[in-house]
Amino acid sequence: MILLPDGKQVKPEEYSGKDKEFQCLLDKEVFKKPAENIGVSPPHLKIMRELELAGVEELSDRGHLRFYPKGALILDLLIDYLLDKMLEENACPVKSSIMYRLSAEPIKQHAKLFGERMYKLKVQRKEYILRYAACFGQFSILKDALISYRCLPLKIFEIADSYRLEQSGEVSGLFRQRRFHMGDLHVLCRDLASAKKEFLRLYIKAHKIAQEFGWKYVAMFNLCKSFFDQNRNFIERLAKASNRPVLLNLGIPEGKYYWVINIDLNFIDNLKRPVESVGMQIDLGNAKRFNIKFVDENGRKHYPVIIHAALMGSLERWINNLLENAAKQQKLGKLPLLPLWLSPIQVRVLPIAERHIQNAIEIANKLEMCRIRVDVDDREISLQRKIRNARKEWIPLYIVVGDQEVATGILSVSIRRPKGYINKKMSLVEIAKLIRKECAGKPFRKSYVQKMLSMRPVFAK
């Protein structure tokens, strides 16, 4: 069934197909159409290599990536960004273990649900599993905590490297891995009513985050019929917040899972594949399984309702979406770009001749002091080649430094925008202001690569 933002319901066969991205979700989930682009490699694979972000780690299992410095920086900045969003929520960050004893009862029960997709290890005759999300570790912390009703809703959070034995044929680039980083938030709520309230808020937040990165989701709600009937108003409010059609899967058997509603928010990539990018659930089973309790006003103990929310899903997949989104722009005839705050190098200084290098370094140093990531193309190649390289690497701004610039202090800047390069004469202060303004409110880290291009190795050959 399809739920429209105005609360009306439409059968999938009767859907007008106006929303092309939503139609991609219907084709996959309802009509089970085989993927159109089998064998075609998604554009992010090429971009990830060309921008020297990440590659496959051949010495590990399939689906285990290694990140080169520029990719590592983007991953760390996304971690910083998500952490900021979670601290805004008053969530408390924790760090849990990555492996758990399989003989422990709640782990054993949980493992049954997840089955074959777990990494198992044998160490000194004991069996362990690697976490596939941060749930176990956080639940274990919560079961040992003394929680009063006054603490609720209680939010804890962790960005956990997670391990899932995805089928080897399905593992691909940044789209699906066996090892990935996931930001997992768990919210303990007093009852279902308060959980619904928190859930709706977090759901809206997930959409707002996507907007900041330049895309919109198509949503799929999985739930059983009885939960839908009893919580219709809540489901309709969620659909309204999506502001586009939502696919309802009401075929979940009652009591089959620990959750009563499970929502996936999907980004649509260049191969028209829905890429699950946010997962949220309301969980009525795990508080009991893990023995997590809170104490009410009268000293009585209760099991809380738990919300699971990965508002940016796997961060590797988030980078997949960023690159696929840039490739979509390219298809529309625009220049592909990363958000300025995430660009590994924000400004490149291009000295025309050797005698301008010292001046270029001084400019770079001044920009660095304004919290800007900058490098200098000091290589013995022509200016034309330097410019071509800067464009190929999607450098958002480059500055050409020659005799005139050294004499006047007024710099020739080229700014990369979706519609093309804008050439301007600007002072250093104006350049710094422009960048700081565009990155306002976003996290910053220093550059992860050498400032002088002549000293930089090539990581992705």
Ligand SMILES: [Zn+2]
């Ligand atoms: Zn969880």
